[in-house]
Amino acid sequence: MTSPERRRPAAPDCHDPHVVQPHKQALLKRLNRIEGQVRGIAQMIQEDRYCVDVLTQVAAIQSALDAVALQLLEDHTRGCVADAVKADRGDQAIAELMTAVKRFAR
Amino acid sequence: MTSPERRRPAAPDCHDPHVVQPHKQALLKRLNRIEGQVRGIAQMIQEDRYCVDVLTQVAAIQSALDAVALQLLEDHTRGCVADAVKADRGDQAIAELMTAVKRFAR
Amino acid sequence: MTSPERRRPAAPDCHDPHVVQPHKQALLKRLNRIEGQVRGIAQMIQEDRYCVDVLTQVAAIQSALDAVALQLLEDHTRGCVADAVKADRGDQAIAELMTAVKRFAR
Amino acid sequence: MTSPERRRPAAPDCHDPHVVQPHKQALLKRLNRIEGQVRGIAQMIQEDRYCVDVLTQVAAIQSALDAVALQLLEDHTRGCVADAVKADRGDQAIAELMTAVKRFAR
Numbered sequence: 159m160t161s162p163e164r165r166r167p168a169a170p171d172c173h174d175p176h177v178v179q180p181h182k183q184a185l186l187k188r189l190n191r192i193e194g195q196v197r198g199i200a201q202m203i204q205e206d207r208y209c210v211d212v213l214t215q216v217a218a219i220q221s222a223l224d225a226v227a228l229q230l231l232e233d234h235t236r237g238c239v240a241d242a243v244k245a246d247r248g249d250q251a252i253a254e255l256m257t258a259v260k261r262f263a264r
Numbered sequence: 265m266t267s268p269e270r271r272r273p274a275a276p277d278c279h280d281p282h283v284v285q286p287h288k289q290a291l292l293k294r295l296n297r298i299e300g301q302v303r304g305i306a307q308m309i310q311e312d313r314y315c316v317d318v319l320t321q322v323a324a325i326q327s328a329l330d331a332v333a334l335q336l337l338e339d340h341t342r343g344c345v346a347d348a349v350k351a352d353r354g355d356q357a358i359a360e361l362m363t364a365v366k367r368f369a370r
Numbered sequence: 371m372t373s374p375e376r377r378r379p380a381a382p383d384c385h386d387p388h389v390v391q392p393h394k395q396a397l398l399k400r401l402n403r404i405e406g407q408v409r410g411i412a413q414m415i416q417e418d419r420y421c422v423d424v425l426t427q428v429a430a431i432q433s434a435l436d437a438v439a440l441q442l443l444e445d446h447t448r449g450c451v452a453d454a455v456k457a458d459r460g461d462q463a464i465a466e467l468m469t470a471v472k473r474f475a476r
Numbered sequence: 477m478t479s480p481e482r483r484r485p486a487a488p489d490c491h492d493p494h495v496v497q498p499h500k501q502a503l504l505k506r507l508n509r510i511e512g513q514v515r516g517i518a519q520m521i522q523e524d525r526y527c528v529d530v531l532t533q534v535a536a537i538q539s540a541l542d543a544v545a546l547q548l549l550e551d552h553t554r555g556c557v558a559d560a561v562k563a564d565r566g567d568q569a570i571a572e573l574m575t576a577v578k579r580f581a582r
Contacts, residue, residue, distance in 0.1 A: 179312050189306040193299055199332075200295040206285050209340035210364050216333045217367040220326060224581055226305075227322045232574045234315035240570070243561045252558070256550045258316050261323040262581045263542055330475055338468045346464070349455045358452070362444045368475045369436055391524050401518040405511055411544075412507040418497050421552035422576050428545045429579040432538060438517075439534045446527035470528050473535040 180233050188226055195219045227262050234258070286339050294332055301325045333368050340364070392445050400438055407431045439474050446470070498551050506544055513537045545580050552576075 179185065196219060202212045235255060242251035285291065302325060308318045341361060348357035391397065408431060414424045447467060454463035497503065514537060520530045553573060560569035 179309055179315075182309060182312075185309050186306055189302055189309070193302045193306070196295055196299045196302060200292055200299070203285055203288060203291050203295070206288075209285075209336050209344065210360055213333060213336050213340075213364045213367065216329055216336070220329055220333075220368075223322055223326055223329075227319060227326075228574065228578060228581060230315050230319050230322070231577065232570070234319075235570050235573065236566070238315065240561045240566050243558045243566075248554070248558050248561075252550065252553050254316055255553065256546065258319045259549065259577055259580075260546060261319065262326075262577075263546060334468065334472055334475060337471065338464065341464050341467065342460070346455045346460050349452045349460075354448070354452050354455075358444065358447050361447065362440065365443060365471055365474075366440060368471075369440060391521055391527075394521060394524075397521050398518055401514055401521070405514045405518070408507055408511045408514060412504055412511070415497055415500060415503050415507070418500075421497075421548050421556065422572055425545060425548050425552075425576045425579065428541055428548070432541055432545075432580075435534055435538055435541075439531060439538075442527050442531050442534070446531075450527065466528055470531045473531065474538075 180237070181229055185226060185229065188222065192219055192222050192226070195222065224262070231255075231258060231262070286343070287335055291332060291335065294328065298325055298328050298332070301328065330368070337361075337364060337368070392449070393441055397438060397441065400434065404431055404434050404438070407434065436474070443467075443470060443474070498555070499547055503544060503547065506540065510537055510540050510544070513540065542580070549573075549576060549580070 195215065199212060199215050199219070202215065239248070239251045239255050242248050301321065305318060305321050305325070308321065345354070345357045345361050348354050407427065411424060411427050411431070414427065451460070451463045451467050454460050513533065517530060517533050517537070520533065557566070557569045557573050560566050
């Protein structure tokens with residue numbers, strides 16, 4: 159789990175308490191739906207539903223999470239990374255961005 | 265959503281009510297943990313936590329879902345697909361397996 | 371590199387010299403095209419072509435290789451794995467199949 | 477195929493003939509190796525080598541191409557995208573970057 163203490167000091171300008179995640183409500187809505195989908199899969203397994211149908215639902219959640227990740231990546235690039243580049247501190251911000259992209263690359 | 269009516273008639277031997285998903289308890293436990301992870305991400309977004317930390321948690325859920333999918337694929341292959349192959353009805357079961365594999369392929 | 375000595379003794383029935391890869395000509399044709407695509411990317415980099423255009427071509431090769439991998443997986447399942455299952459030696463063949471699937475899973 | 481005419485006018489500053497792909501020699505070397513690996517797979521299929529061994533080699537090429545793609549993405553972000561951001565033309569450059577990232581996301 160990520161505790162508040164782990165907030166990176168390296169990009170403090172991204173932690174200004176007045177900066178708000180730009181797509182907060184849309185992301186929360188998506189995550190709420192994903193949570194329901196995960197419960198739905200547990201229910202399918204509880205009922206010994208056909209494996210291939212369960213797999214189809216797992217793939218649907220993966221796609222929904224991919225979309226969340228891409229939205230976060232884009233917001234991060236438009237916000238923190240662009241700000242760092244403008245302030246001539248782009249090197250580290252881009253290195254960190256690439257580490258994040260790598261996690262979602264195939 | 266997958267309603268009971270959508271249970272495929274094509275593999276009726278996989279729907280015997282006495283057949284139980286072999287790793288049911290382990291899978292339910294994993295899905296319960298994944299559900300908690302999804303809630304954790306919603307909480308992080310609610311608190312405007314650093315995007316890269318949120319992305320790391322999204323990637324962790326993706327990995328956990330990959331593991332669930334691979335377990336389901338393996339159980340399905342050892343169960344339904346192997347049974348179909350032994351009964352000389354392997355062609356359709358393998359075609360369906362490949363469709364499922366394709367969904368998780370990169 | 372995979373030397374002839376590395377041919378797995380575990381599935382000797384899959385190494386019968388008379389067994390021919392069922393989609394050999396189609397696969398060789400696809401690989402020949404992929405080889406040309408890789409050369410095309412080298413040419414683009416040589417000419418300092420726009421990165422995003424190069425990336426699009428890299429993604430096209432990845433898709434072409436995915437299709438080759440899925441064809442090989444399917445042929446392997448219909449051939450070696452199904453034969454092993456019928457001969458009651460399915461356990462190891464399916465474990466090996468899952469290892470291969472895992473490599474292409476996201 | 478991408479013809480010279482398709483070079484995007486949208487990011488002309490990235491097409492300055494004097495700008496040189498920063499990791500050109502390393503990338504060309506990698507692509508040359510990948511081309512050899514593709515030929516190696518064709519040879520394995522020609523010889524009816526064990527499918528699982530062929531699949532392992534296909535996965536190795538995919539990883540090598542992923543590394544090429546990530547290098548290109550990083551160079552592009554540090555170069556064209558950062559330049560566009562500094563010149564207050566970041567919006568379109570980031571949108572295009574995200575499209576490219578999406579192609580490599582799972």
